[in-house]
Amino acid sequence: MLDNITKAFTDIFKNISGNSKISENNIRKVLSDIRMSLLEADVNVNVVRNFINDVTESALGEKVLRSVNPGEQFIKIFHDKLVEVLGDKYQELKLKPRETLxxxxxxxxxxxxxxxxxxxxxxxxxxxxxxxxxxxxxxxxxxxxxxxxxxxxxxxxxxxxxxxxxxxxxxxxxxxxxxxxxxxxxxxxxxxxxxxxxxxxxxxxxxxxxxxxxxxxxxxxxxxxxxxxxxxxxxxxxxxxxxxxxxxxxxxxxxxxxxxxxxxxxxxxxxxxxxxxxxxxxxxxHPDRIATRILGMGDIVSLVEKAEKVYEEEEALKLEQKIRKQEFTLQDFLEQLDQMSKMGPLEGLLEMIPGMKDQMQNVNIDEKRIKRQKAIIQSMTFKERLDYRLILGSRKRRIARGSGVSILEVEKLLKNFMKSRQMMKNMIKNNGKIPGFDLGNMFTR
Ligand SMILES: Nc1nc2c(ncn2[C@@H]2O[C@H](COP(=O)(O)OP(=O)(O)OP(=O)(O)O)[C@@H](O)[C@H]2O)c(=O)[nH]1
Ligand SMILES: [Mg+2]
CATH class of the missing domain: 3.40.50.300 (P-loop containing nucleotide triphosphate hydrolases)
Structure with a gap:
């Protein structure tokens, strides 16, 4: 059944996958081709519109991985969105245990x-x-x-x-x-x-x-x-x-x-x-299998998945070095919070640092608190985020006002940040074995 659309996509992506650069312009051309072929395949107009918007937004916002070319990465983004449209994960029949009819x-x-x-x-x-x-x-x-x-x-x-x-x-x-x-x-x-x-x-x-x-x-x-x-x-x-x-x-x-x-x-x-x-x-x-079948590009999808993994590992390494050298800033902290709310705590970058994973397992992330902490850091200037020592009296007041919290709350965040920074450093030095260390402090109540 999917032959026609697969054929159309194969042709469209043939052009893009070799591209060394993805610009808004060449994405537009590809997206308009995709739009046409989805409509030709009888996909609902509104669904197509939302889908194309989603793909565009993700494609332009994505960081480009070094080891794959942008065309390949685009295909992966497209694939992921397709899986989403098809329903994400396989939904099992919800039946009762066998003792009951x-x-x-x-x-x-x-x-x-x-x-x-x-x-x-x-x-x-x-x-x-x-x-x-x-x-x-x-x-x-x-x-x-x-x-x-x-x-x-x-x-x-x-x-x-x-x-x-x-x-x-x-x-x-x-x-x-x-x-x-x-x-x-x-x-x-x-x-x-x-x-x-x-x-x-x-x-x-x-x-x-x-x-x-x-x-x-x-x-x-x-x-x-x-x-x-x-x-x-x-x-x-x-x-x-x-x-x-x-x-x-x-x-x-x-x-x-x-x-x-x-x-x-x-x-x-x-x-x-x-x-x-x-x-x-x-x-x-299975939405993911169907998506792969529709795209007919399973190889590229798994190639990019591998590259993503490498990229995350590199990022984790960078983070580790920053922590070691006490260069871990509030900006890094903000990125961590972002990561956490996006991917869930156990998949976050922190977890990839040796020793961190175990610590993270018992952490119960409090979403509201993360949001509040993010808001506080977002109210800081970039300079302040890079050097927390700048944040004194009037700056604290401004930040508190900007993020709608009390000054006390800003101070608490800073204190936590400094404490955790030191702890993370010690922990890395000792291969993760710090008695009483609680990274959870930073993210939970
Ligand atoms: N190729 C193919 N044929 C199917 C499939 N599912 C059903 N059919 C055929 O579709 C026709 C109609 O199937 P039925 O199961 O009788 O449909 P129904 O919904 O029970 O029909 P009514 O009882 O009349 O409402 C039959 O000839 C089936 O063999 C399928 O997945 N693939
Ligand atoms: Mg019947």
């Missing part, structure tokens, strides 16, 4: 793949998670629907509950009872499709959902639907409060861009993709 309800338009997906999910949960699954046939309208689900259950080798074959709400209710009596742990409910959003059918789906209170209510979306898919998903979410999306027919040659807009527009994660008609034709949706 978990319920998954599937909903979607006619022919989107609900019944097929019910079987695939059953097969997946049974084989990958050892779950005891049963399917409930709550589509009683289409004549062959129940037989279809029976066939599906057979190929997945799981149980099926058909009940009175008349009243979907009743069937769902009884299926729960049956599942519990038979010590099954997962109930998957197949529902009737509709051609459009149809009030009566939606009401019925809502009634079933209210009755069974599913752990997962998954919207089954046909990748081939195009832009309308986003609107339909939105509507289903409004009425049923879906918990996630499964994109079916990912193996088709549809443009598929609309599907990518779903996550951005309704904020619900894509959990699986359907990749064939067969019972095992389902795959977990």
């Amino acid at each position: 978990s319920i998954i309800m599937l909903a979607g338009l006619q022919g989107s793949g609900k019944t097929t997906t019910a079987g695939k999910l059953a097969h997946f949960l049974k084989n990958e998670h050892g779950r005891k699954v049963i399917l409930a046939a709550c589509d009683v309208y289409r004549p062959a629907a129940i037989e279809q689900l029976e066939k599906v259950a057979q190929s997945a080798q799981v149980d099926i509950f058909t009940g009175d074959k008349k009243n979907p709400v009743k069937i769902a209710k009884e299926a729960i009872k049956y599942a519990k009596q038979n010590s099954l742990d997962t109930l998957i409910i197949d529902t009737a499709g509709r051609l459009h959003i149809d009030k009566e059918m939606m009401n019925e789906a809502q009634k079933i959902a209210n009755e069974v209170k599913p752990d997962e209510l998954l919207f089954i979306s046909d990748s081939m639907t195009g832009q309308n898919a986003v609107e339909v998903a939105k509507e289903f979410d409004k009425i049923l409060e879906i918990t996630g999306v499964i994109l079916t027919k990912f193996d088709s040659d549809a443009r598929g861009g609309a599907s990518f807009s779903i996550k951005s527009v309704i904020g619900k994660p894509i959990k699986f993709i359907g990749i064939s008609e067969k019972i095992d034709g389902i795959e977990i949706f």
Whole structure:
């Protein structure tokens, strides 16, 4: 499905990846090409706009790593943003522990793949998670629907509950009872499709959902639907409060861009993709893998990742030297605080200094305090940040006023800074073994 967009990106990036310099100008050209190809791939206009803005901002703000060329780095930035749009991390199904029955309800338009997906999910949960699954046939309208689900259950080798074959709400209710009596742990409910959003059918789906209170209510979306898919998903979410999306027919040659807009527009994660008609034709949706596949540039992405790591190590080394020579300034401190709020304490630069990591493990970062400390340092002039000794009476007052804190608070920050600076130095000298040293002082209450 992604072939076209991958091809377009490969062509666009072919030009940029050799570039030794990235300027606003050549980024603009590339971005406008990317914009075109995303729109051509049927990605929602607003999603494209936000995406391009995000990429531009990051690309222009990023420090250029020495060992890769800017084109390569740009591809990595692009890749990361793409992962973000696709949903960041894989979102697992939220099911209860096996002692309690978990319920998954599937909903979607006619022919989107609900019944097929019910079987695939059953097969997946049974084989990958050892779950005891049963399917409930709550589509009683289409004549062959129940037989279809029976066939599906057979190929997945799981149980099926058909009940009175008349009243979907009743069937769902009884299926729960049956599942519990038979010590099954997962109930998957197949529902009737509709051609459009149809009030009566939606009401019925809502009634079933209210009755069974599913752990997962998954919207089954046909990748081939195009832009309308986003609107339909939105509507289903409004009425049923879906918990996630499964994109079916990912193996088709549809443009598929609309599907990518779903996550951005309704904020619900894509959990699986359907990749064939067969019972095992389902795959977990991993945003990073899909992004790599779309870009077709896995090599470059990992190359830049390595370079980033080297860069961070170099920075950590520089920091260590500064601390050793007592050159660690308030400006460095500010950068550390920035780093901490951006990446989380355990990934910060400090952690990469030998010996620091253990110290950092017990530190509970207080976000508010970090913000306040940042505000205080930001109210200092650059000169003051480089030499804390300049900060005396009237300067202290000015800084306090500028950052909206008391003078006492400014003094506390300075005291902490000096103390920690000394401690960090001692610690590095002693390979991290300073009894009673508490770096956490600086960042927590
Ligand atoms: N290639 C491919 N075909 C699929 C996939 N998922 C479903 N299909 C096909 O799509 C068609 C419709 O699938 P169903 O599972 O019957 O769809 P449904 O949502 O249950 O349809 P209704 O019950 O009529 O609402 C079938 O021919 C399936 O084989 C997929 O991931 N890949
Ligand atoms: Mg069906």
